[in-house]
Amino acid sequence: MNVGSDTQIRQLLYGGILNSKDPNVSLPDEKTFKVPNVNKVIEEGKKASTKFCSIKLCSLGVKLPAEIYTATGWPLVNGNALKTLAGKVSAEYDFTDDTNDGDIDNSPEKMIDVDTSAYGSAFAAFEDEEKGREACHAIASLCKVCSIDTLITNFILPLQGSNISGKSGSVHCSLNINTETGRLSARRQNLQNQPALEKDRYKICQAFVAAPRNSLVVADYAQDSCTSD
Incomplete structure (x- = not known):
């Protein structure tokens, strides 16, 4: 399935x-x-x-x-x-049956309250x-x-694709600024849509490593959008 x-x-x-x-x-x-x-x-x-x-x-x-x-x-x-x-x-x-082979318990069944x-x-x-x-x-x-x-x-x-990095070995994506909300969206690869740090149970974010003597900065633009009345 x-x-x-x-x-x-x-x-x-x-x-x-x-x-x-x-x-x-x-x-x-x-x-x-x-x-x-x-x-x-x-x-x-x-x-x-x-x-x-x-x-x-x-x-x-x-x-x-x-x-x-x-x-x-x-x-x-x-x-x-x-x-x-x-x-x-x-x-x-x-889901297995815990009955013991050969051991028959003839005592009355006890009702167990389950929440x-x-x-x-x-x-x-x-x-x-x-x-x-x-x-x-x-x-x-x-x-x-x-x-x-x-x-x-x-x-x-x-x-894991072979075309995700540029000539310098850095990972790049295409950014789209023509969105209804005014927010940026990414594709090929969608680097914006990675698991949140607190939900990254499989440590996917650790696949992104900064170049020597550089640091990665995480910025949250969740509330930053262009709106008009």
Whole structure:
């Protein structure tokens, strides 16, 4: 599954849901997608692996709540929407069964009170509380994987290109001053759009090193924009 694809995430979480703008249209309960064949799987009827392979994504079979929709009427599945479903829970969760082989405990089950206030809106969609908790932690894990995929795609891979540095070895970008807000925007490479220092968990900013006897200066222009009445 491509975690960077909103279409595939939407199919997994909301398969079977009706379109909010056209009730006569709905997402299918299952759908086949073409994804990169990174594991070199040889599909049935073929002699060798191909660049892409087919996967079938089936819906969870549970009606998850959708609070925000796209302009076309489908549930939004961006980071904020997924965090609403997951709640403020950790992506770390033990989904394994802890039963001991051969040791049978016939004592009455003890009810353990679990604080569910941190779980998101997906929790209430499941009749079984344990499945609801597992779903929230699984969606939190999906959020984490999506954020890692975004970092790799938007920040790490562009910096690995062979054309990012000039003749002097310095990294340059193209600046655009023709913006609606009057702010500068950068492209090829987008050096403005790097992770904030406090959120740079993978130390991407350490890839930028000043030349000998020079220093890098970080400036925040977040509130500096040209406006007119």
